[in-house]
Amino acid sequence: MDHDDTHRPAPPVSGVSRRGFITTVGTGAIGVAAAAGLASAAPADAQAEVVPGGDTGTVTITVNGRRHKMLVEARWSLLHVLRDHLGLTGTKIGCERGECGACTVLIDGRARYACMTLAIEVDGHDVTTIEGLMDGEELGTTQRAFADEDAFQCGYCTPGQVMAAESLLKVNPSPSLEEIRQGMAGNLCRCGAYAHIFKAVAKAADLKRQGR
Numbered sequence: 001m002d003h004d005d006t007h008r009p010a011p012p013v014s015g016v017s018r019r020g021f022i023t024t025v026g027t028g029a030i031g032v033a034a035a036a037g038l039a040s041a042a043p044a045d046a047q048a049e050v051v052p053g054g055d056t057g058t059v060t061i062t063v064n065g066r067r068h069k070m071l072v073e074a075r076w077s078l079l080h081v082l083r084d085h086l087g088l089t090g091t092k093i094g095c096e097r098g099e100c101g102a103c104t105v106l107i108d109g110r111a112r113y114a115c116m117t118l119a120i121e122v123d124g125h126d127v128t129t130i131e132g133l134m135d136g137e138e139l140g141t142t143q144r145a146f147a148d149e150d151a152f153q154c155g156y157c158t159p160g161q162v163m164a165a166e167s168l169l170k171v172n173p174s175p176s177l178e179e180i181r182q183g184m185a186g187n188l189c190r191c192g193a194y195a196h197i198f199k200a201v202a203k204a205a206d207l208k209r210q211g212r
Contacts (some may be wrong), residue, residue: 007048025109034102059123064132072119079114080105082129088161090130101187104160104167105129111186123186130159139212142166142204151200153191174205208211 047172060069063086072081079096082088094102094117103114106128135138139147142165152158161184168175168183175183180201189197 006072055165057120059120061119061125061127062140063127064129074118074120077115078105078112078117078119078122078127081119082127088129091154092159094157094160095155096206099188100160101164102157102160104163104187106163106167109167109170111164113186128166130162133162139208140202142169145207146197146200147202149200149203150195151193151196152189153193157191159177159188161189161197165204168201169205169208173209176199177179177202 017133025132034209053076057074058069059072060067061081061168062068063082068080068086072085077096079091082091083093091105092102093133093171094100094115096103098113101113104111105114106112106126107117107122107130110128130143133143142162146152146158146162146165151161164184164187168180172179172183177198182195183193185200
């Protein structure tokens, strides 16, 4: 693995968004079942090639402004690469099936579930994790707002909540309470600190507008 500071803009990541995945998973299951039936009736040479799980390829990913060129297996999730290969453990392992949002990161500025994103999908793209919001040892604006509003109890979901808030505020710098509720709907808090989370997002929006 080598590292350099090269940064280059990238086109949007292909595939479904975290919210799109949730809303389309039912339809996708039906499609998979139908495709399986067609495949079983097709000639052997017409069936899709299965890629062995151990196959590897080289990807270049910019994470928190630092460029990484690395060898990854086709089956590896972005969550696995961030935590186990880059040591960025702020991105948490939760459900690992796109339901809880604990592993939320930004890909080209938009929130995505790292557990549902393959590492090969982010080849050539920019990834931001919770560590990337800090300025040295200083918390970023949204992180400070969550601390000020006590927007956590156990804290396990907090990194994902913060990253979802960052994504929301990039799109909508002045969200209403209802827009905050909708924007944060893809992230679950088992402690039930939602009221404080919503206040924290609103405070982060105010601080960002003030340039603080």
